[in-house]
Amino acid sequence: RVDPGAIEATGIERITGDDLAGARGLGGTLKPVVHAEGIAQAGGATPIAAFAGPAFVRDEHPLARVHQAGNGLCLRAISGDQMCFTGPGAGPDATAITMLDDVFEAASPSAFPLSPAAARPGLVDTPTTGWLLRVTCQSALPPAVDIADLLGAHDVWAERTTPRDTRDGRETQSCLVYPCDRPRIERAAAALAAATRSSTRVFRALEALA
Numbered sequence: 541r542v543d544p545g546a547i548e549a550t551g552i553e554r555i556t557g558d559d560l561a562g563a564r565g566l567g568g569t570l571k572p573v574v575h576a577e578g579i580a581q582a583g584g585a586t587p588i589a590a591f592a593g594p595a596f597v598r599d600e601h602p603l604a605r606v607h608q609a610g611n612g613l614c615l616r617a618i619s620g621d622q623m624c625f626t627g628p629g630a631g632p633d634a635t636a637i638t639m640l641d642d643v644f645e646a647a648s649p650s651a652f653p654l655s656p657a658a659a660r661p662g663l664v665d666t667p668t669t670g671w672l673l674r675v676t677c678q679s680a681l682p683p684a685v686d687i688a689d690l691l692g693a694h695d696v697w698a699e700r701t702t703p704r705d706t707r708d709g710r711e712t713q714s715c716l717v718y719p720c721d722r723p724r725i726e727r728a729a730a731a732l733a734a735a736t737r738s739s740t741r742v743f744r745a746l747e748a749l750a
Contacts, residue, residue, distance in 0.1 A: 562714030
């Protein structure tokens with residue numbers, strides 16, 4: 541059992557058109573995602589790494605093709621085998637079915653009672669993921685090599701970047717960053733913003749499923 545309050549959660553209300561444009565320039569999109577990973581260890585408690593919030597997914601990722609009222613579920617085994625399920629997750633029909641399921645569960649004894657060990661709150665950590673980093677400067681951005689050196693000083697490395705977009709006197713560029721933890725990318729983004737007098741935004745990025 542996991543305490544929902546222990547999971548890193550961010551909303552989608554902060555996403556802008558520029559964020560979506562940056563994601564498109566990197567060959568993907570931003571989707572609301574709930575992600576969890578972990579391997580149960582016999583005889584010990586192993587944290588589950590999880591987050592909920594907007595994340596970059598490449599165009600070839602199954603979740604990139606889920607739209608409007610659709611939901612998607614992707615499962616991956618330790619072996620690397622994976623399965624993905626998609627279908628309606630909202631709307632009158634799906635909502636009615638879900639309400640009937642809830643009524644049935646509320647009126648029925650649990651078919652799968654939890655053991656005392658399973659009922660205890662589990663440990664939750666934040667995962668190490670890739671990141672989409674977007675930087676916007678009200679004038680011209682520094683040379684790309686200078687930005688790369690600054691990020692590298694914080695052990696943050698870009699996989700690839702978009703061409704620079706210049707509009708209304710400001711310049712914007714997005715990049716995909718190799719996996720690292722949140723504190724590291726946030727330190728690097730803050731240093732980049734201070735050094736270039738720009739604003740930065742970061743979103744988690746999920747790797748593509750084959």
